[in-house]
Amino acid sequence: MAKLIYSAITSLDGYIADENGNFDWAAPSDEVHAFVNDLERSVGTYLLGRRMYETMVFWETAHALPELSDVARDFAGVWQSADKIIYSTTLDDVSSARTRIERGFDQDSVRRLKDSAERDISVGGAELAAQAIKAGLVDEYHLFLNPILVGGGTASLPDQVRVDLELLDEHRFGNGVIHLHYRAQPSEYDRDDPHL
Secondary structure, X not given: OOOEEEEEEEEOOOEEEOXXXXXXXXXXXXXXXXXXXHHHOOEEEEEEEHHHHHHHHHHHOHHHOOOOOHHHHHHHHHHHOOXXXXXXXXXXXXXXXXXXXXXXXXXXXXXXXXXXXXXXXXEEOHHHHHXXXXXXXXOEEEEEEEOOOOOOOEEOOOOOOOOEEEEEEEEEOOOOOEEEEEEEEOOOOOOOOOOO
């Protein structure tokens, strides 16, 4: 069974973008980017909301940019080799290969995907990830804490949900970013769920 993984580059106060939607402070250094690339190699399918897809689809053609760094070119290959499922009620067409649109998030179909997938699945976009977290579908979390406080904006994690976590790994980068890797622990309420 594949794992469903949520990765987020976040401010120290827990936001993926500030109140104006800016996330320029989250641009990874080459060291962080290479680390992310290695984490993402296990991903066979990306589950993305429309806004995250519109940000990430840059990687579909980025490899053609002559000024692209080697580490960024590597990530373009990782992105292009994975399937993408975009959850959107407004998007009519996609501009990337291996991509399909779903009109709504269905936790049962995501469970079936986890059961049948040979490679891991990544969920991206705070709103979509919140739905997966609240449904108890996320198996692992990779949080990249940046040394900045932005004071508000789009939260990286949802409110009004409890998930017990086990710390699996931590890593400190030269630019002050800290990576935290957690595994979700079944709660006492989940112990009868055959998918755990």
